[in-house]
Amino acid sequence: MNTEDKHQHRLLVLNYIDNLFLRHKFFLQKIIECCTELEKLWNTPNNDDKNPINHYFDAYLNTYQSLKDSLEISFNRKIDWADFDEVPYSKFMKNCRNASTHDGFSIINLAVDGKFYISSDITRVSHGKLVLIETPTEDISTVCLKFSQGLFLKIKSWFEIEASSLPMYSIEDYLRSFNTDNIKIGMPEDVKQIIKSHKNQMKEIIEENRENLIAQKIKRREDSIESVLSLCNEHLVHVTATI
Numbered sequence: 001m002n003t004e005d006k007h008q009h010r011l012l013v014l015n016y017i018d019n020l021f022l023r024h025k026f027f028l029q030k031i032i033e034c035c036t037e038l039e040k041l042w043n044t045p046n047n048d049d050k051n052p053i054n055h056y057f058d059a060y061l062n063t064y065q066s067l068k069d070s071l072e073i074s075f076n077r078k079i080d081w082a083d084f085d086e087v088p089y090s091k092f093m094k095n096c097r098n099a100s101t102h103d104g105f106s107i108i109n110l111a112v113d114g115k116f117y118i119s120s121d122i123t124r125v126s127h128g129k130l131v132l133i134e135t136p137t138e139d140i141s142t143v144c145l146k147f148s149q150g151l152f153l154k155i156k157s158w159f160e161i162e163a164s165s166l167p168m169y170s171i172e173d174y175l176r177s178f179n180t181d182n183i184k185i186g187m188p189e190d191v192k193q194i195i196k197s198h199k200n201q202m203k204e205i206i207e208e209n210r211e212n213l214i215a216q217k218i219k220r221r222e223d224s225i226e227s228v229l230s231l232c233n234e235h236l237v238h239v240t241a242t243i
Helices: 003-041 053-075 090-103 140-165 171-177 189-197 199-242
Strands: 110-112 115-117 122-126 129-133
Touching (some): 003 053, 053 140, 090 129, 189 199
8 A cells, every 4th residue: 555545544544543443332232321221220020021132232342452553554553452451341242252252152251230240250162272251240230330440541641742743634625525426326417527527616615614623534533432431430320339
């Protein structure tokens, strides 16, 4: 990949990384909802064992790999799994992701007193070697909340450190994003022609508003990080209060 292509790749990933943050939040929220539902119905006669928590947990685990990959591209540097070592349960989450994605494990397999747990350590084979995944004794909601909180505090810190080195959209980049030739459906041909005929006016508008557009994108990224942390803080306070 040449320098210009690499630059464009970084811009593209940075432009959408807030969506990835919100995807992580979505699946965390679904895990919390599953746990809340179990607790609420625990003393109610119920033989339904079709709680979807493992499906949401699988998707949640996969966001970890996606986040790591996207952060590497955004910061233009190698990020090792060891860089997350101080994040609670980071090694467990990485290994669980491998067990779930590659082996099809249903990780969460126990419900006790209205809470979900993992009943025992997990053994799997990776690259011909036996791997033991040591599982936590805390309930899965608390595990996920502590992990997400630590992960997004780390991500927030990295963005603060890297702020001055992150690429920004140029006027040409914004104009390129309005290239109607790339739109296959959803835009009538006459609308495409109108946009093409007003390219100079669009350029002037972008020039006048570029700083504001960049500021809005940065704010969306920061807000998406804070929304994950806010969710974690809200529920971890509840966990602490009920212990």
